[in-house]
Amino acid sequence: MNFQQKLLGFSNLTIVFVQLICTLLWFLPFFFNKEPNTTVSITFLGNSIIEYSSLTASLIQYVFVSSVGFIINFILEKLKLIPLHNRFFYICFLFVFSITSYAQFFNTTTVSFFLLLIALYNLLLMFQSEAVFRAFNSILLLCIATLFNIEYIWFIPLFWIAFIQLKAFTKNTFFATIFGIITFGVAVFLTAYITNTLTIVENYFTIKSISFFDFNALNFSTFDIVSFIVFLLFLFYYISTCFVNRYKESNILYAYYSFFILLVFFVFILYIINSFFYKEICLPIISLMTFFATFYYNFKQNKYSNILLSIFFALGVLYRIIFLLT
Numbered sequence: 398m399n400f401q402q403k404l405l406g407f408s409n410l411t412i413v414f415v416q417l418i419c420t421l422l423w424f425l426p427f428f429f430n431k432e433p434n435t436t437v438s439i440t441f442l443g444n445s446i447i448e449y450s451s452l453t454a455s456l457i458q459y460v461f462v463s464s465v466g467f468i469i470n471f472i473l474e475k476l477k478l479i480p481l482h483n484r485f486f487y488i489c490f491l492f493v494f495s496i497t498s499y500a501q502f503f504n505t506t507t508v509s510f511f512l513l514l515i516a517l518y519n520l521l522l523m524f525q526s527e528a529v530f531r532a533f534n535s536i537l538l539l540c541i542a543t544l545f546n547i548e549y550i551w552f553i554p555l556f557w558i559a560f561i562q563l564k565a566f567t568k569n570t571f572f573a574t575i576f577g578i579i580t581f582g583v584a585v586f587l588t589a590y591i592t593n594t595l596t597i598v599e600n601y602f603t604i605k606s607i608s609f610f611d612f613n614a615l616n617f618s619t620f621d622i623v624s625f626i627v628f629l630l631f632l633f634y635y636i637s638t639c640f641v642n643r644y645k646e647s648n649i650l651y652a653y654y655s656f657f658i659l660l661v662f663f664v665f666i667l668y669i670i671n672s673f674f675y676k677e678i679c680l681p682i683i684s685l686m687t688f689f690a691t692f693y694y695n696f697k698q699n700k701y702s703n704i705l706l707s708i709f710f711a712l713g714v715l716y717r718i719i720f721l722l723t
Contacts, residue, residue, distance in 0.1 A: 416606040419495040457503035468489040510680040523565040532570040540581035
C-alpha cells in the first residue's frame, strides 16, 4: 500500500495520524501564547448576542469543522462527486482549516457558512427530486444567513444562475425562490414589529451598510500577500484541471463543476470589491479549494500530483509556523 492509497482513506491509522497533526497545528497559538486576547462573539442583525473566550471559540470550531468535514465527505460520496469510501476530502478540509488562523474560531461567520453549505446541498439535489421545494429551501437559508452576515445576500442571484447551469430553472422553481424571499421578509417584519425592533432591522438591511472598494480595513503583511498568491496559483491549477478531466463525459457532473468554478470566481470578486468581507468569505474559499484539490488528486493520480500535494502540505505547515513566529 503506497502513500497515495493511504491518503485516499484505505488506512485508518493514517487518518488518525493526520488528525493528530491537524490538531497540533490548530492549537499551536495557545502553546506559543499567540491566541487573541479579545473575546469572540456571535452577532445577529449587527449586534452581539453571545460572547466567549478565544479558547472556547477555537475548541467549538475544531469540533464543528471536523464534523462538517465528515458530513460533506459523505454528501460528496452520495452525489458521486468523489469515489466511494474516500476520506481524502476530509483530510484536505481539516488540514486547510488547521493552517488558516482566520477560520479557526467559531463566530458569526461560521453560522453563515453552515447555512450556505445546507443551501448548496439543496441546490445540488434539485435535479434529482423535489426541485421546487429545494429551490425554496436554498434561497430561504441564504436569506437567514444574511441576518448574521449581510453580504450573503449576493449569493441569491448566484443561485439563480446555478439553477440555469444545473438545468433546474423553471417557472415553478423561480417563483419558489421569490416565495422564499417573501416568506423571509414577512417573518422578519412581523418579528421586528412584535419586538419593536423595526429600526434595527431597517438600519441593518440598508444597502449603505455594505461597503465597496474601501480597503482601509485590510492590514496584510508581505508574508500574507505572498501566501495569498500561492493559494490562488494552487486554486487556479485545480480549477483548470476540472475543465480538461473526464467529467466532461457526464452532463450533470460537468454542470456541477462548472457551478463550483463560477462560485470560486464569484466569492473572489466579493473578496476584492468588499474589503470588510475578507474574513467572512474566507470559509467558502477554503472549502472550494479543498473540493478542487480533492477532485484533482482523485482523478489525476501520478507522481506529479504526489509532488504537488507534498509541496502544498509543506507550504501549509511552513505558513502556519511562520505566521505564529512573526
